Amino acid sequence: MFRTMPFSLLAVSLLFLSGCSLFQPDERPLSGTIEAEEVPIVAEAAGLVQSVKVGEGDVVHSGSVLAEIDKRNYEAAVNEAEAAKAQAQAKLDEAKAGSRNPSIQKGIALVQQADATIVLQEVRAKQAQAALAQSKDQVAQVEMQWEGAKRTLAFQENRLKEAVALFQRGAIAKKEYEAAQEAVNQAQTQANQLAAQLEAARSRYDSVQQDIAAALAQKGTAEAQRKGAVADLELLKEGSTSHSIRALLAAVQQADARLDQAKWQMEKTVIKAPADGILLRSSVVEGEVAKQGATLFTMMKTDHLKLKVYIPEAELARVKIGEKVEIRVDAYPDEVFAGQIQTIADKAEFTPKNVQTPDERTKLVFAVTIRITEGLDKLRPGMPADVRFLAEGEAR
Incomplete structure (x- = not known):
């Protein structure tokens, strides 16, 4: 009986070990x-910053107001543009009053509509060109920061290699070795963040280029429509209207474009969050004069x-x-x-x-x-x- 006991213990041990391997x-x-x-929030209108409604670390929602720029100059520009439009429209209405032919009135409206579209697309293209220049500068700036971050990362990685060798020889304390590791991690994080910012800046640059192409394409379509509308109108208004109507139509169209641009500029005095997120950095204070294109806030989605x-x-x-x-x-x-x-x-x-x-x-x-x-x-x-x-x- 006693001679069989070791074999039983061995079997139990093997069963236990094999059972452990199943875990x-x-x-x-x-x-x-x-x-x-990270999303930069840029000032699209220049002026005195009247109020800043958020601070670093605040949670913001899409469309919420972050800051307001003094809009008095922009309101004056809107009022001036509205008055100019009313004056041009009055002169046009006076000139058209001599013609009662409905077909002529319709032809004039079509030409006026085409003219307004052409000027509007020209304004859009000019605004996009200005935004393109700003976007290009931003890409260059972020590229330079990213290159610097990569150099810093390479430097910290070399320091870490030296620290590893010294630590293995006992020449430095573990705390110094861990500090070198943390420096590499921080440098890597900074490089990753700047790489993401660079990708976003390049994406914005491409988007602005597409906006320019779209505006020019729509302008070309409107010019073709205007050409056909003018030809039809010429046939209708021969002997019925004064040649000065064409000049008055152009004046009304220009007034419309100036009014649209003035309203757009006034809307940009209210700085809003483009998405839900957390405000990481604030680069503006009340009483400061903000420049167009300056980064006022940086938020994280x-x-x-x-x-x-x-x-x-x-x-x-x-x-x-x-x-x-x-x-x-x-x-x-x-x-x-x-x-x-x-x-x-x-x-x-x-x-x-x-x-x-x-x-x-x-x-x-x-x-x-x-x-x-x-x-x-x-x-x-x-x-x-x-x-x-x-x-x-x-x-x-």
Whole structure:
């Protein structure tokens, strides 16, 4: 009996060990840095800033008023344009009163409508040209800042390499090594933010170019319509109206365009939030004279926080677009925030140096972008975060 006991113990031990192997091993969370889309809010009208209604850190909603510029000069311009239009219209009405032919009146209206459209599109094109120049300057400025951030990142990465070597030799304390790591993380965050700003600035530049092309195309269409309307009107009004009507039509059309432009300028004295978000920076104070094209505020879209992590190639099959994940940050150690996988890179890349350990930097990984769906009022860009992918069937 006693001789069979060791074999029984061995069998139990093997069964216990094999049972342990059936458990899912602890998953090590993947790490990344929270990013956000920053939106500059630019002054489209110059003037004295009468009031600033928000401060840094405030939550704003789309269309809410952020600041107001003194509109008295713009109101005067609108009143002047309205008076000029009324005067031109009165002269035209007086000249047209001599003709009672309904067909002629209709022909005049068509020409007037075409003229108004042409001038309006010319104004749109000129405004877009001015915006294009400002957008080009902004792209150049952000490009310069981004290049500087990349140089800073490269410098910090070199310092980290030196710190790693010194730390391994015991030449520096762990605190100095960790400080070098944090400097690299901060430099990477700054470079990522500027890259996002550069992409947004280039997108705005392309959008303005499209606006110019659209305005010129609509102007060409209106010119063709006007040509046909003038030809028809000439046949109708021979011997019935004075040649001065054409000049009066042009005067009314010009007055309409000036009035539209004056009203548009006055509307821009009220600075509004373009979307829901959080105000990150305020660059204006009450009593300051704002210049046209100056950035007054910078806001972060609250529904656009994202996080990028890198998953090893061997584990790619366990993540899918649309699946939920758990997110933890050091600032809220007892809270778990939800996220959803938004994109998975099509191509593999080598592990970024600031994400994984030195032993894993040569592994192939895939970038996974996660849209954060909870904690948008607490989480902030630049926060380091850990991500855990939920197992199949696991509910949060």
